[in-house]
Amino acid sequence: MSIQHLITLLFWLATATLLIGLWRRSQLWRQGQSADFSWINLLAIPKRYFVDLHHVVSREPFIARTHVATAGGAVAALILVAINYGLMLYWNALNWAILIATAIMLVGVFFVWLRRRNAPSRLSRGAWSRLPYSLTAFAIGLLVISLPVSVLAGSVAVFALILLMAGSAELALGIGLGGPMKHAIAGLLHLAFHPRQQRFRGELSTALKPIALEAITLENQEFGISKPSDFKWNQLLGFDACVQCGKCEAACPAFAAGQPLNPKKLIQDLVVGFSHDEKSNGSDAKFAGSPYPGMPIGDHFGSIHAPIVPSLIEAETLWSCTTCRACVQECPMLIEHVDAIVGLRRNLTLTKGELPGSAPQTLENLRQTATVGGFDRKARYYWAVDLNVKTIAPNMPVDILLVAGEGAFDMRYQRTLRALVKLLKAAKVDFALMGEYERDTGDTARRLGDEATFQKLAKLNIETLNSLSFKRIVTADPHVLHSLKNEYAAFGGNYEVLHHSTLLAQLAASGQLKLGKSDETRKLTYHDPCYLGRYNGETESPRALLKSIGIQVNEMERSGMRGRCCGGGGGAPLTDIPGKQRIPDIRIADARTIGAEVVAVGCPQCTAMLEGVVGNRPEILDIAQLLASTLELES
Missing domain, CATH: 1.20.950 (Fumarate Reductase Cytochrome B subunit)
Structure with a gap:
């Protein structure tokens, strides 16, 4: 031959x-x-x-x-x-x-x-x-x-x-x-066969998919994902596509903070789980990358029909995630890490009722009062009593409905909302506050795996919104934006929802909002909220607004769609999994590295997390505050 x-x-x-x-x-x-x-x-x-x-x-x-x-x-x-x-x-x-x-x-x-x-x-x-x-x-x-x-x-x-x-x-x-x-x-x-086909049509596909709460798995009476065989087959295929390049690991804020999460190892653990049967429990001992911080390799085992938590993956690993999607953004194989984590959280929350920290109390507050903090809903707009602003009512048509979000209960963030109202008035926008009609959108509940509470709140909010007459919704909270714009559609709620920076940029560009030049001389950087940038693709309007008032934005190493998380998403401040350092400390260190004296933000959670950094740090100011200060200068 x-x-x-x-x-x-x-x-x-x-x-x-x-x-x-x-x-x-x-x-x-x-x-x-x-x-x-x-x-x-x-x-x-x-x-x-x-x-x-x-x-x-x-x-x-x-x-x-x-x-x-x-x-x-x-x-x-x-x-x-x-x-x-x-x-x-x-x-x-x-x-x-x-x-x-x-x-x-x-x-x-x-x-x-x-x-x-x-x-x-x-x-x-x-x-x-x-x-x-x-x-x-x-x-x-x-x-x-x-x-x-x-x-x-x-x-x-x-x-x-x-x-x-x-x-x-x-x-x-x-x-x-x-x-x-x-x-x-x-x-x-x-x-x-990617689970999110929209990604290949040039769309941002970031909304979590609902689960049918009435149709539980009859075999095990469970919600969410308990074992590897509970994943969709094309998710298992996606896990197998991982090239172990570690770009997700390098981008993960929890891993950087020393919390017990490494997105790359989590995907490889799931591969171990579905590639072994009950007779040959697979071990993670062959994993040749960085372990979960503080957890040795070789102590965990899994198989296709065995519970994932805690034998293969510890619950603390799942609760460390901020759902910032930095891992998804960086993955060259387009793997959906966050979908997997939330699916596993749903099982821990809905089936086992096992949540750490203050998360259980927060979920109870949401069920009882429709607020994260358990407040009287009427108190949400006390900050606006002296501003002479309309509150919407049935049969009161308005152009813009202002949804404040949970940040309205925080005295610090109320300054941002007051500045936003001042700007809307200056632009002569026809708007109204939502008032006592407003409930929490359910974002925190959904990220914590409580799909039942999220769906209940979503359906109540949709019923309320459909009874009111408005053209667009504006909010200063990217988490509210994401829920109303992207996740309510699955339940019949379809609305035009804008972040306040997007609306203000439109008003400024059209000349309806006349801004002066800022007297801010300190070096400023802008922090991109994950739920505004990666989740909704809005990175330019905040920068355009700052430029329009004469402020130069000095970019941090990680910015735009690749910005670093503040640590406030996904219910992470509630689960409070310890690490070697805090995620907001790392983000403020990014600002210090470029010598920033002011960090501009566009999210109440980013404001709270970054302002919580102790010691000498830059001042945290919302875009609305910086813009409103130019109105005062003009007057």
Whole structure:
């Protein structure tokens, strides 16, 4: 048998091995719950790979170019090998094409080796460390078989076959055995069957999906996610797509603060859970990355039908999450970490009633008074009694309905709301306060996993809002914005909702709101609220407003859609999981690093968290306060 025929045999053997491995891996994914999907989305993989995925990867140009060379060269070479050797054509022209594609791949592999040689701490080691060598073996093997037939004889042929077998095994066996290269197949399929298809239509898909509270799992009488098999099958597929690059780990505020959460390890723990059965409980001992801070590796076990908490993942890990979506924003494989965490929280809250800190009391307050603090709802607008502002009533049409949010009970944030009212009056906007009609939107309850309380509040609020006559809603609270704008639609509540910075920017741009120039001379930076930026894509209006009053924004290292969380979301201040430091302290340190003396904000939770930092720190001022001060100067 000639060397060419041996290569053909090796190609089809590797292909068969890969297909068998894919079938085996798919059986693991199919252990999850059913999910809507369309086979036609397989045709969309190239676009989603080259556009959506590489849009994220390109944020790190070195890695983007390395990936293009390595993956692009490998895919091109494999396609050419399939044509020339799989179909037994054996054309010299195609061999030259294979040689060129492989040379490009080899250049990429060299940079993979350089990356691994001085690897950042966020990268997993272990099996991932062998990739530069197995990819090199594959590339050199392909280079050798591209040489003229006269050269491929004796020891050269044996050498080429050995290298090809070693390199091919990484991919062919990797998918079935769960090796590093399984991401090459799982990642592509994940792009086709992603749980949030809207992401590929240029939409921000950030709303949590409701669960049917009436239809509990009859087998176990449970809500939410208790075991790996409770996830949708395409979520399990998504977990398998993880490349363990650790970008989520580097972005996670809880991990930075030393709390027991690492998003990368959480995803890998879930992979351990669904890839083992009851007879062979899987351990996390093989995880080769950073552990959860304060928790050793090797003490946790899981299997497909075993409870995830606490045997595989500790409850403290789940409660450390601020739901800021920084992990999701940074993930090159587009994995949805927050959906998984909230799904697990729903089980702890609704089924087991196990919440730490003051979270249980807060949920009880919401059920009894529809406020987080257990206040009389009428007290929400005491700050406005001297402002001569209309309060909405049935049959009172207005243009703008102002929803204050829970920050209205806080004396500090009342200054922001008063400044906002002053600005709306200056712009002669037809607006009214919501008054005693306002309840909490349920954002905190939902993030804590209490879907029942959220849905109850949402339906009551929708009923109330539908009884009132207004065109738009404005709020200074991004969490209120997100609930009303994005999450109420699932229950029939469809409203035009604006953050106060968005509305004020529109009014200023149209000339309806005439602002003066600020006399603020201190160095200022702007902190992006997670629920305004990552959740709703609004990063420009606050900056445009500050620029319009003559203030230069000095950006922190992490800003815009990649801004660092203040630590106030997801109910984190209520669960209060200890770490080595506080998340708001880290954010204020970012401001100190650039010498900022003022931090502009646009969220009551950001205001409270950042102002809670002790010691010498910048002053925290809402955008509305900075704008309103220019009205005073003009007058």
